[in-house]
Amino acid sequence: MKITKDTxxxxxxxxxxxxxxxxxxxxxxxxxxxxxxxNALPRIEQALEGQEPGHAVTLDLGPDEAFxxxxxxxxxxxxxxxxxxGVKVGGVLELAGPDxxxxxxxxxxxxGPVVLLDxxxxxxxxxxxxxxxxxxxxxxxxxxxxxGHAHGAHGHHH
Ligand code: ZN
Numbered sequence: 592m593k594i595t596k597d598t599x600x601x602x603x604x605x606x607x608x609x610x611x612x613x614x615x616x617x618x619x620x621x622x623x624x625x626x627x628x629x630n631a632l633p634r635i636e637q638a639l640e641g642q643e644p645g646h647a648v649t650l651d652l653g654p655d656e657a658f659x660x661x662x663x664x665x666x667x668x669x670x671x672x673x674x675x676x677g678v679k680v681g682g683v684l685e686l687a688g689p690d691x692x693x694x695x696x697x698x699x700x701x702x703g704p705v706v707l708l709d710x711x712x713x714x715x716x717x718x719x720x721x722x723x724x725x726x727x728x729x730x731x732x733x734x735x736x737x738x739g740h741a742h743g744a745h746g747h748h749h
Contacts, residue, residue, distance in 0.1 A: 592728045592730070593641055593643055594625055594639050594640055595625070596625065596627070597625070598625050598730060598731060599731050600639060600727075601620050601622040601726045601727040601728075602620055603617070604620075604621060604722070605617075605722040606721055607719070607722070608717055608718070608719060609718040609720065611720070614714065621746075622727075622745035622746040623746070624731055624735055624736070628740065630741070632656065632657060632721075633656075635723065638650055642725055643725065643728060644727055645724075647722070647725070648723050649720060650720070651719075652720075652721065654715065654717055657717065658712040658714045658716075659715050660716050661715045661716035662710075665711050666699075666707070666708070666711070667696070667707075667708050669705070669708065670704060671704050671706050674706050678698055680698050680699070680700060681697070682697075683697055684696050684708065686708070694710050695710065696708040697710075
């Protein structure tokens with residue numbers, strides 16, 4: 592089956608930086624609902640449109656095509672006293688962002704009495720090389736189309 596709108600694509604994904612250092616290499620394949628639902632980067636959907644299982648492609652994406660530029664206003668500090676116990680470096684906290692909506696902030700560093708947090712996507716501001724291999728393509732169920740995401744073993748869990 593070919594990848595077209597409203598198919599569920601299962602693929603293996605490797606992400607490297609511009610120097611070829613591997614940043615993500617998920618052993619488990621991941622599945623997404625294809626067709627502009629915002630589940631995959633637009634350049635990835637473009638590259639996979641019309642392809643079939645077995646297809647492999649490597650894409651070099653600039654920060655604007657990947658996870659956007661870094662927003663330094665999302666790099667914040669809070670007093671350690673305000674920090675919930677049990678959260679460690681590398682953990683994630685939900686805090687109000689600049690727009691007042693809660694968003695995830697990564698704990699970057701604990702430096703004496705302050706905690707440094709970063710609300711940027713971990714890969715924001717980076718040029719990235721995606722290596723994709725299509726493992727499976729199937730028609731999406733009406734429920735998946737209504738939800739706007741893939742279900743099943745490698746998809747969204749409710
Ligand atoms: Zn769902």
